[in-house]
Amino acid sequence: MKEHKELGVLNIDTTLYKTRISKRFASRKPYKPADPKIIRSFIPGTILDIMVKVGQDVSKGEKLMILDAMKMQNVLICSTDARIKSIAVKKGDKVSKGTLLLEME
Amino acid sequence: MPLEKKIRELQEKRDKVLLGGGEQAIEKQKALGKRTARERIMALLDHNTFSEYDLFVEHDARDFDMDKKSLPSDGVVIGTGTIYGAPIAVYAQDFTVAGGSLGLMHSRKITKIMDHALKMKIPLIGINDSGGARIQEGVNSLAGYGEIFFRNTISSGVIPQISVILGPCAGGAVYSPALTDFVFVVDNISKMFITGPEVIKTVLGEEISMEDLGGARVHSEITGNAHFFAATEEECFEQIKRLITFIPWNNSRKARSFEPGEPDPQYNIDKIVPDNPTLPYDVRDVIRAIIDRSDFFEIMEHYAKNMVIGFGRMGGRTTGFVANQPLEMAGVLDVDSSDKAARFIRYCDSFNIPIISLVDLPGYLPGVDQEHAGVIRHGAKVLYAYSEATVPKLTVILRKAYGGGYIAMGSRHLRADFVFAWPTAEIAVMGPEGAANIIFRKEIMSSDDPDGMRKQKVEEYKAKFANPYVAASRGYIDAVIVPGETRRLLLHGIEISENKDVVMPNKKHGLPPF
Numbered sequence: 001m002k003e004h005k006e007l008g009v010l011n012i013d014t015t016l017y018k019t020r021i022s023k024r025f026a027s028r029k030p031y032k033p034a035d036p037k038i039i040r041s042f043i044p045g046t047i048l049d050i051m052v053k054v055g056q057d058v059s060k061g062e063k064l065m066i067l068d069a070m071k072m073q074n075v076l077i078c079s080t081d082a083r084i085k086s087i088a089v090k091k092g093d094k095v096s097k098g099t100l101l102l103e104m105e
Numbered sequence: 106m107p108l109e110k111k112i113r114e115l116q117e118k119r120d121k122v123l124l125g126g127g128e129q130a131i132e133k134q135k136a137l138g139k140r141t142a143r144e145r146i147m148a149l150l151d152h153n154t155f156s157e158y159d160l161f162v163e164h165d166a167r168d169f170d171m172d173k174k175s176l177p178s179d180g181v182v183i184g185t186g187t188i189y190g191a192p193i194a195v196y197a198q199d200f201t202v203a204g205g206s207l208g209l210m211h212s213r214k215i216t217k218i219m220d221h222a223l224k225m226k227i228p229l230i231g232i233n234d235s236g237g238a239r240i241q242e243g244v245n246s247l248a249g250y251g252e253i254f255f256r257n258t259i260s261s262g263v264i265p266q267i268s269v270i271l272g273p274c275a276g277g278a279v280y281s282p283a284l285t286d287f288v289f290v291v292d293n294i295s296k297m298f299i300t301g302p303e304v305i306k307t308v309l310g311e312e313i314s315m316e317d318l319g320g321a322r323v324h325s326e327i328t329g330n331a332h333f334f335a336a337t338e339e340e341c342f343e344q345i346k347r348l349i350t351f352i353p354w355n356n357s358r359k360a361r362s363f364e365p366g367e368p369d370p371q372y373n374i375d376k377i378v379p380d381n382p383t384l385p386y387d388v389r390d391v392i393r394a395i396i397d398r399s400d401f402f403e404i405m406e407h408y409a410k411n412m413v414i415g416f417g418r419m420g421g422r423t424t425g426f427v428a429n430q431p432l433e434m435a436g437v438l439d440v441d442s443s444d445k446a447a448r449f450i451r452y453c454d455s456f457n458i459p460i461i462s463l464v465d466l467p468g469y470l471p472g473v474d475q476e477h478a479g480v481i482r483h484g485a486k487v488l489y490a491y492s493e494a495t496v497p498k499l500t501v502i503l504r505k506a507y508g509g510g511y512i513a514m515g516s517r518h519l520r521a522d523f524v525f526a527w528p529t530a531e532i533a534v535m536g537p538e539g540a541a542n543i544i545f546r547k548e549i550m551s552s553d554d555p556d557g558m559r560k561q562k563v564e565e566y567k568a569k570f571a572n573p574y575v576a577a578s579r580g581y582i583d584a585v586i587v588p589g590e591t592r593r594l595l596l597h598g599i600e601i602s603e604n605k606d607v608v609m610p611n612k613k614h615g616l617p618p619f
Contacts, residue, residue, distance in 0.1 A: 013539030017435035044309035
C-alpha cells in the first residue's frame with residue numbers, strides 16, 4: 001500500500017473517511033439565513049440615490065436606494081416595516097457585490 | 106506570359122501571404138512563447154501532410170477605411186492533413202493578422218473547413234488565438250460566430266471536435282470551444298472569458314488579472330471548461346496526438362485497435378485497495394493494474410478530482426474509465442464530479458467506446474452549498490448518462506457502494522451489461538455507522554452503555570449487510586470475483602459485447618437535466 005500525504009477526515013453519514021479535502025470544500029462558507037433588515041448589494045454597481053434617512057420609519061414596499069449596475073437603475077425596495085438604523089454608503093459610492101448598504105431595526 | 110513566370114508569380118504571392126502579419130508581428134508572437142498559426146499546424150500534423158486552402162482569401166469590409174487594408178488569409182489558416190495517419194481537418198487563427206480578429210471571410214474559411222470535416226466525417230481541430238470579433242465588420246462578425254456555433258452543435262456526436270486555446274479567446278468566441286468535445290489549454294498562453302478584466306474593472310470596480318480570471322489553470326482546476334492542461338505548446342500538441350489515437354474518426358466507426366499488452370506488474374491489484382473502507386488509495390493504480398501496458402490517459406485531471414475519467418485500452422481496444430477516487434474527498438459524488446462523469450459517459454456512448462466503471466464511494470457530499478448548487482439536477486445527469494448509453498457497460502464494485510451512489514455508478518438497474526464485485530465490496534443503503542444509528546436507535550438509546558451498544562450494532566450490521574452477497578443473491582451483481590480475475594473478466598465481457606445491439610424507444614431527443 002502506498003503512503004498518501006495531506007490527508008484529512010471527511011464525515012459522510014457519521015463514518016469518518018481519511019482522504020484529501022478539496023480547497024473548495026475546505027473554504028466553503030457556513031450557511032447564514034438571510035436577514036431582511038440588513039441590505040447588501042446584490043450586484044456590484046454605483047449608488048445613484050438614497051431615499052431614506054437614519055431614524056426614519058419605513059414600511060414594506062418603500063423605496064430605499066437606487067443601485068446603478070449593468071446599465072440598469074435597480075431600485076432597492078424595503079421588504080419589511082422597520083426603522084433605518086444606519087446607512088453605510090453615500091451617493092456616488094461604488095460598491096462590490098455583498099457590500100453592506102443599510103441596516104434597519 | 107510563359108508558364109515559368111506565372112509559377113514564379115504564384116510563388117511570390119504565396120510567400121507574401123505566408124508571412125501573415127509580417128515579421129514584426131511574428132516576433133511579437135514568439136516573444137510571448139507562442140508559435141505562428143502555420144507552425145502550430147505543422148507541429149500537430151504528420152510531417153508533410155498539411156494541405157492549406159483559401160490562402161488568398163481577403164476580407165471584404167468597406168467601412169472605417171478597411172478597404173485600404175489588406176489582411177493576408179484574413180487571419181486564419183485552414184486545411185487538412187493527418188495525425189498518425191488519421192485524417193484531420195484543422196483551422197488555426199493567426200494572431201499576427203489583425204489580432205486574429207474574426208470577420209466575415211475569416212468565419213467563412215472556418216465554416217468551410219467545418220463543413221468539410223462533417224461531410225468527410227473526420228475529426229476537426231480548431232486552434233483559437235484571437236482578440237475576438239472584428240469590430241469594424243459589425244454584425245457580419247457576429248453572424249460569423251453564429252454560423253460556427255451552429256456547425257459545432259450539429260457536428261457534435263458525429264465527428265470528434267477538439268479546441269485548442271493558444272492565446273486569447275474572449276467574448277462570444279468562447280462558445281465554440283465550449284460546444285466542442287475537448288478543450289486544450291496551455292499555462293500562461295490560454296485566456297478564456299466572456300468579459301475581460303478591463304470591462305470588469307470599469308463596470309464593477311473589481312480588479313483581476315487575465316490569468317486569474319480565465320487562465321489555463323483556472324479552467325483546468327476551477328471551471329472545468331478545459332479538459333487538458335499543458336505547460337508548453339509542445340506538450341499540448343503531444344496530448345492532442347495521443348488523444349487522437351484513442352478516438353474514432355467519427356460516430357459510425359470504432360477507435361483504431363492496437364497490439365494488446367499486459368499491465369505493468371508494479372501495479373499489483375491485490376495490494377492496492379485497503380480492506381478498511383475508510384482508508385484511501387489512488388484508484389488510478391487499479392485502472393493501471395487492469396489496462397493494457399498500464400497506459401492510462403486521464404482527462405480533466407485537475408478538476409473534481411474525486412472522480413477519475415479517461416481512456417485506456419483493453420485487449421487493444423479503447424475503453425473509457427469512470428472511477429470514484431477515494432483519495433480525494435473520499436470519492437463522493439457532488440455537483441462537479443457528477444457533471445464531469447456524465448459528460449464523459451455521453452462522449453463514450455457517442456463514439457462507440459465501451460465504459461468500465463470502478464465503484465468505491467460513500468455516497469453524495471452533504472452540505473447546504475451542494476444542495477443550493479443543484480446537486481439533485483447535476484447528480485441526475487449521471488443516472489441519465491448511464492441509462493441512455495448503449496455501448497457495452499461493465500462495472501466493478503471494489504469496495505463501498507452506498508445508497509444513491511450505488512445506483513448511479515453504472516449499476517445493473519441502469520442496464521450495465523456486467524456487474525462484478527470484489528469480496529471487499531459493501532453494497533448497502535448507507536454506511537454501517539449511519540445505518541445502525543437509524544435502525545437500532547431505540548436499542549442504542551435505551552442501553553446502559555449506548556456507545557458499546559452502538560459499536561455492537563454497527564458490527565452486526567457490517568456482518569450482515571456490508572458485503573456483496575446480499576446483492577449477489579438477487580442477481581444485481583453477476584459475480585463476486587477475486588481482484589486478480591478482474592482484467593480477464595473485463596476483457597471477456599468487452600469481447601462478447603462486440604455486437605451489442607440495444608433498441609431504444611424512438612424519440613427526437615431526450616431531456617437530460619442540463
